[in-house]
Amino acid sequence: MIPISTQQINPNLYTSPYINPYYGGYGQPPYYTNESTSNDPQQAAKTLGLAALLQVISTGLEKGSKILSNKLSAGKEFTTPDKVVKVAKDMVTKNNLDVTVGFVDEANKAAYATRYGLGKEIEAVAKGENAFFANKIKLAVAPKSKPSLILHELGHAINAKHGFTKFLQGTRKYAGYAPMALLLANGLISNDKPGEKKNFIERNAGILGFCAFLPTIAEEAIASGRGIKAAKKVLNNPAGLKILKKNYALALGTYILAGIGLGVAAKQSFIFNEKEQ
Ligand SMILES: [Zn+2]
Incomplete structure (x- = not known):
């Protein structure tokens, strides 16, 4: 998960890209292209206001x-590549x-591409913009310029071996469908209280x-x-560890923002839906 690249990756293959999840694929509803069809002008104004706020x-x-991504790319390594x-x-x-x-760079990227059938994904790693663990092909890679990212990817590899964390990992490919799934679920249930909109x-x-x-x-x-x-455990280097923790916190930050983004997208999809009716 390194949140640097803006390239979309195949979620079926790359279960755990160290990649900016922001560009992971859930789109925003194009509500701004639709005129409000609400009969209540006050309600329509309110909806439009909320839509604009959500977009901001x-x-x-x-x-x-x-x-956060830029800070992470600019951040230094916590120890030497050997360590x-x-x-x-x-x-x-x-x-x-x-x-x-x-550990991928410009010189060896072609070998990985051929051997594992990789395209853009490995290109991004070579540029130092991504790192990933792909369970299907049993491969964990990090840029040669940012080797410390591999430890996080191996963390994903360990997660893939344990029931609960494997389950968590598996939910990733469905998370982006949440706005759509909520809309569908909403269509299946009626309003819970009479009189409540x-x-x-x-x-x-x-x-x-x-x-x-x-x-x-x-x-x-x-x-x-x-x-x-x-x-x-392996290195006795508290100062270095602090750097590693900071780098990983920045990476996690991008995921938290992406989660909030998904919440916003879900809210937006309902506003879009409301206006369609
Ligand atoms: Zn990750």
Whole structure:
């Protein structure tokens, strides 16, 4: 999960991209192209106001995410590449991981592309803009210029071996569908109280959308925790560890913002839907 790249990756293959989740695929409803059809002008004005506010929040979240990503790319490494390899090897051995670990640069990217059938994804890693763990092809890669990211990816590889964290990891590919799923669910239930205009899902679309992303945020945090724990055990370097923790916190920050973004998107989809009726 390194939140630097803006490229979309195939969620079916890359279960745990260390990539800016902001660009992970849930789109925003194009509500701004629709005229309000509400009969109540006051209600229509209110809806439009909320829509505009949500759009401002959404843009702000995206900007915030970019700031965190840039800070992370500019951040220094917590230790030397040799020592990162040492920690990585320890993680692989201790956890019995059946994973190929790679550090990618411009010189070796073609070999990875051919061997694993990769395209844009490996390109981004070579540029230092991404790192990922792909369970299907049992591959964990980080940029040669930012090797410390591999420890987080190996954290994902360990997560993939354990029931609960594997489940959390699996929810990632569905989280982006939350706004759509909520709309569908909303169509299946009637308003809970007579006389009340909105039902539970309509009232809580934002928080429900965010909740859909919580398992992903949790799994990201656990993956980082595993990397930090391994680094702490293998290296005696408290100052370095502080840098690693800071870098991983920045990365997690982008996921939290993405979760809020998903909540906003869910709310927006309901406003769009309201105006369609
Ligand atoms: Zn990650």
